[in-house]
Amino acid sequence: GLPTSPPPVLAERRKTRQLMVGPVGVGSEHPVSVQSMTTTQTSDVNATLQQIAELTAAGCDIVRVACPRPEDAEALPAIAQKSKIPVIADIHFQPRYVFAAIEAGCAGVRVNPGNIKKFDDRVGEIAQAAKDHGTPIRIGVNAGSLDQRLLQKHGKATPEALAESALWEAGLFAEHDFHDIKISVKHNDPVVMVRAYEILAEQCDYPLHLGVTEAGPAFQGTIKSSVAFGALLRQGIGDTIRVSLSAPPVEEVKVGTQILESLNLRPRKLEIVSCPSCGRAQVDVYKLADEVTAGLEGMEIPLRVAVMGCVVNGPGEAREADLGVASGNGKGQIFVKGEVIRTVPEHQIVETLIEEAMRIAEESGES
Numbered sequence: 001g002l003p004t005s006p007p008p009v010l011a012e013r014r015k016t017r018q019l020m021v022g023p024v025g026v027g028s029e030h031p032v033s034v035q036s037m038t039t040t041q042t043s044d045v046n047a048t049l050q051q052i053a054e055l056t057a058a059g060c061d062i063v064r065v066a067c068p069r070p071e072d073a074e075a076l077p078a079i080a081q082k083s084k085i086p087v088i089a090d091i092h093f094q095p096r097y098v099f100a101a102i103e104a105g106c107a108g109v110r111v112n113p114g115n116i117k118k119f120d121d122r123v124g125e126i127a128q129a130a131k132d133h134g135t136p137i138r139i140g141v142n143a144g145s146l147d148q149r150l151l152q153k154h155g156k157a158t159p160e161a162l163a164e165s166a167l168w169e170a171g172l173f174a175e176h177d178f179h180d181i182k183i184s185v186k187h188n189d190p191v192v193m194v195r196a197y198e199i200l201a202e203q204c205d206y207p208l209h210l211g212v213t214e215a216g217p218a219f220q221g222t223i224k225s226s227v228a229f230g231a232l233l234r235q236g237i238g239d240t241i242r243v244s245l246s247a248p249p250v251e252e253v254k255v256g257t258q259i260l261e262s263l264n265l266r267p268r269k270l271e272i273v274s275c276p277s278c279g280r281a282q283v284d285v286y287k288l289a290d291e292v293t294a295g296l297e298g299m300e301i302p303l304r305v306a307v308m309g310c311v312v313n314g315p316g317e318a319r320e321a322d323l324g325v326a327s328g329n330g331k332g333q334i335f336v337k338g339e340v341i342r343t344v345p346e347h348q349i350v351e352t353l354i355e356e357a358m359r360i361a362e363e364s365g366e367s
């Protein structure tokens, strides 16, 4: 096809240090990546690898696994080796698992300083081990497990307290000349969370991992994460994201991917432009949009598909899209790249759109 200019974005990325999580670059020179976390017992290697494969297929760039028990630490080498995407071990409480994860060949380790006793005394050893293996560390501060000193100083998990905790720990690593760090400061309140990341962005140049923690079930969590990430990405803040949902992790990846696609931070794939329907609709738009979405799920090429309920805005939107339908009078006018290619009875709209989408994909050579 013709060379096209990159789609517009809302902000330039904040300049950061760069680090590598396995083959995935994190920092302002690299695309914003999507992360998720497995919900399997990490010790169950097959189940964990199976879930990682599902996450990979959904577009996940980096996966994190919990490591609460010795048998989980023992499973890390096999998981790190067999996963197609880089694996980060999530460590709370036990510094010995940090060393185990590094030695297991994990692409990164997440530590929560608030949950590791005498963490400050262990930083030197951790920095040395991480340096020896080229393993980056995420300092993952969480409102629910904030360092006691900072909790006392600030009274509660304020944005300032969260940022100060992370910067304190980063400072300790820096004293040991270790800078392969990314930072997260998660809170369940998007307002507190956004402010905490803004403070961090002003005060350091480490890459930032965005997350609203305990964001809730899918609907609420999706909205909380979307508005918070949007507010930050609008300022160029955020280098890797994790949407936390009380829902299967594949859903987190879908939401994260959609957030990035919405802001042109990741190439858009399937995009359904469908109208909300109104009193003018001559077709069941909800049903049609759902059926088209389901029929085209997993399309690997960028495709904008318009599904419009009537002829008011229908033909206009359908023409702007790669593919579209404007319904009316029990029929659907099918548009491809702005041209009406045919008019079909209502019951053939879905199959015709899917057929045409497959043809476009085939012609682009990427089906």
Ligand code: SF4
Pocket (backbone or CB within 6 Å): 275, 276, 277, 278, 279, 280, 281, 282, 308, 309, 310, 311, 312, 313, 314
């Ligand atoms: Fe209503 Fe037609 Fe607009 Fe859909 S396209 S919202 S049916 S006016």
